[in-house]
Amino acid sequence: xxxxxxxxxxxxxxxxxxxxxxxxxxxxxxxxxxxxxxxxxxxxxxxxxxxxxxxxxxxxxxxxxxxxxxxxxxxxxxxxxxxxxxxxxxxxxxxxxxxxxxxxxxxxxxxxxxxxxxxxxxxxxxxxxxxxxxxxxxxxxxxxxxxxxxxxxxxxxxxxxxxxxxxxxxxxxxxxxxxxxxxxxxxxxxxxx
Amino acid sequence: xxxxxxxxxxxxxxxxxxxxxxxxxxxxxxxxxxxxxxxxxxxxxxxxxxxxxxxxxxxxxxxxxxxxxxxxxxxxxxxxxxxxxxxxxxxxxxxxxxxxxxxxx
Numbered sequence: 001x002x003x004x005x006x007x008x009x010x011x012x013x014x015x016x017x018x019x020x021x022x023x024x025x026x027x028x029x030x031x032x033x034x035x036x037x038x039x040x041x042x043x044x045x046x047x048x049x050x051x052x053x054x055x056x057x058x059x060x061x062x063x064x065x066x067x068x069x070x071x072x073x074x075x076x077x078x079x080x081x082x083x084x085x086x087x088x089x090x091x092x093x094x095x096x097x098x099x100x101x102x103x104x105x106x107x108x109x110x111x112x113x114x115x116x117x118x119x120x121x122x123x124x125x126x127x128x129x130x131x132x133x134x135x136x137x138x139x140x141x142x143x144x145x146x147x148x149x150x151x152x153x154x155x156x157x158x159x160x161x162x163x164x165x166x167x168x169x170x171x172x173x174x175x176x177x178x179x180x181x182x183x184x185x186x187x188x189x190x191x192x193x
Numbered sequence: 194x195x196x197x198x199x200x201x202x203x204x205x206x207x208x209x210x211x212x213x214x215x216x217x218x219x220x221x222x223x224x225x226x227x228x229x230x231x232x233x234x235x236x237x238x239x240x241x242x243x244x245x246x247x248x249x250x251x252x253x254x255x256x257x258x259x260x261x262x263x264x265x266x267x268x269x270x271x272x273x274x275x276x277x278x279x280x281x282x283x284x285x286x287x288x289x290x291x292x293x294x295x296x297x298x
Contacts, residue, residue: 021229039216045225051214059218062230112215128205149298151203152210 010074018065025065029058032075036082036161043086043135057085078161083145137184143178150175184192 010031019153036054044050061081068077094104118126132152148159150171157175160167 022231025230026223026227029226034215035224038210038213041215051222053224053227057231058226059233060227063233072257122209125205125209125212128202129209132202132206138194151200151208155205179199186199 002099011070014068014070014074017062018068027061028074032078033058035075036078037088039079039082039148039153042136042152043144053086053089056089057082060085070179071151076163083149083163087141087145090144094141109173131186135182135189138185139178139181144173144183146175147178147182 010028013024013028013031017028033054036057037050040050040053040057044053046188057078061078064081068074115175136147139147145164149155149163150157155163157171160166161171166170166174
């Protein structure tokens with residue numbers, strides 16, 4: 001790869017990649033992979049699934065690159081691709097997931113920073129993430145997606161509506177109901193889960 | 194809204210997510226995904242498009258020829274069948290008339 005010959009901004013890289021420039025695409029992947037891995041890790045239950053899901057997202061993006069018009073930031077376009085891919089993944093694996101939610105713990109263990117003893121605050125945050133993931137996995141795929149985008153990504157309703165293609169009122173109503181369901185699930189879970 | 198326990202739980206989850214890293218997955222991922230992508234995207238070069246159109250035209254012509262042939266063959270076959278049935282009917286009549294009909298006194 002020759003980084004000096006590549007453009008700086010995502011849109012130019014995307015144009016170059018769409019024209020068949022492989023190093024430009026590799027650069028785009030390197031720039032966005034952490035965000036994509038973080039999103040995929042919410043739904044995958046182990047490292048194999050995580051890699052497969054992330055790979056699927058980037059391959060779909062690669063195939064869709066010629067249609068990217070740069071009217072919105074590349075990250076927004078890629079997030080749309082990722083959301084659709086994750087949603088398809090959730091629908092495909094829904095029944096299996098409901099039986100295997102505890103495996104989320106394995107995935108999280110593998111992706112935590114290598115410090116052997118996290119601070120009490122970090123340990124508490126990690127426990128919260130495990131709890132949230134276990135509870136989210138028990139929700140309907142649409143509810144999981146909405147709450148992940150609003151609560152974990154901290155995205156505004158308008159942006160979630162744009163990313164998912166659902167109306168803002170639909171997003172609001174679904175998020176409200178999903179939160180209520182999540183509360184019920186969390187109440188039924190032991191605190192050590 | 195932000196003071197309820199669920200919001201606090203999500204805030205803690207967000208902080209934990211921001212510290213996640215993926216050493217096993219991220220290593221060499223761009224190179225690997227790019228190699229996969231290069232082999233997965235259909236080639237849209239003019240030469241390939243021309244070859245595609247050529248093969249599509251050839252396939253269409255072959256299909257059209259086959260349909261015409263089958264249609265003609267089936268027409269011939271029907272005519273042939275009709276001729277055969279007339280032949281056998283008349284043959285049977287002659288045979289029956291000559292063999293099984295008793296000679297008139």
